[in-house]
Amino acid sequence: MTETPDTRFADPELIKTGDGSFSIFLPQLNETYHSRHGALHESKYVYIDHGLADYWQQLLAKGETKKEVNVLEIGFGTGLNAWLAARWAMANDVNVVYTTLEPYPLPVEMVAKLQSGFEDPAIFNQLHHVNWDEWHEISPLFSLRKVAQRLEDWAANDKLEAQYDVIFYDAFGPSKQPEVWSAANVLTCANLLALGGVLTTYCAQGQFRRDLRAAELTLVKLPGPPHKNEITQGWKI
Numbered sequence: 321m322t323e324t325p326d327t328r329f330a331d332p333e334l335i336k337t338g339d340g341s342f343s344i345f346l347p348q349l350n351e352t353y354h355s356r357h358g359a360l361h362e363s364k365y366v367y368i369d370h371g372l373a374d375y376w377q378q379l380l381a382k383g384e385t386k387k388e389v390n391v392l393e394i395g396f397g398t399g400l401n402a403w404l405a406a407r408w409a410m411a412n413d414v415n416v417v418y419t420t421l422e423p424y425p426l427p428v429e430m431v432a433k434l435q436s437g438f439e440d441p442a443i444f445n446q447l448h449h450v451n452w453d454e455w456h457e458i459s460p461l462f463s464l465r466k467v468a469q470r471l472e473d474w475a476a477n478d479k480l481e482a483q484y485d486v487i488f489y490d491a492f493g494p495s496k497q498p499e500v501w502s503a504a505n506v507l508t509c510a511n512l513l514a515l516g517g518v519l520t521t522y523c524a525q526g527q528f529r530r531d532l533r534a535a536e537l538t539l540v541k542l543p544g545p546p547h548k549n550e551i552t553q554g555w556k557i
């Protein structure tokens with residue numbers, strides 16, 4: 321029996337956001353992949369500055385170092401976070417090993433439209449066109465594995481360990497896709513974080529924050545990017 325396609329993710333539309341970068345709007349879900357005020361700025365601020373960079377800084381502050389940083393992303397989407405992480409790896413000379421989950425990949429025509437907005441389309445195209453469920457060395461300091469599954473299914477089927485240093489929790493908003501923000505998913509992510517690791521997200525919802533605390537992560541509230549009050553980190557300490 322074939323599965324009925326999920327129409328919520330149908331008919332994606334390309335949009336230009338406030339900082340000139342591109343994103344996607346899903347009409348059925350009435351939701352965008354990034355802030356309309358600036359996709360590039362939001363992703364860099366939430367996931368790079370307050371994800372990878374904060375994690376690396378606290379490691380250095382403790383006088384520790386690591387051979388590689390393991391990242392898990394919930395929602396590959398346009399690949400913007402992955403592309404920024406690949407650039408951060410190069411700029412900081414840190415090896416990043418990146419697993420990303422995406423059950424509803426964008427159509428190839430949409431990827432072709434998006435690529436013109438990227439300063440480095442070669443890396444962007446590689447991220448999108450490599451095979452799923454295999455590891456790929458995208459550059460000497462950036463390895464990628466794309467998993468075509470929902471977080472809840474992957475967590476139920478895979479043998480998972482507390483191996484991720486940084487988790488980018490970048491699902492659609494809790495009002496649009498509440499199932500992804502379930503307490504069970506939050507607990508899964510908390511269990512997947514290595515000691516000293518951080519989960520970072522644009523989401524500042526009260527219930528989500530209570531679930532992070534219940535999963536024994538230490539909550540940090542940070543000022544948001546333009547037009548957003550706060551974002552959230554959860555540290556495993």
Ligand SMILES: C[S@@+](CC[C@H](N)C(=O)[O-])C[C@H]1O[C@@H](n2cnc3c(N)ncnc32)[C@H](O)[C@@H]1O
Nearest residue numbers: 395396397398399400401424470471490491492
């Ligand atoms: C806000 S967008 C992600 C944006 C993306 N990180 C980027 O840089 O473009 C949310 C993504 O989560 C994916 N998604 C939806 N349900 C999911 C689930 N149950 N588990 C993991 N990802 C999911 C969507 O298909 C979508 O690509």
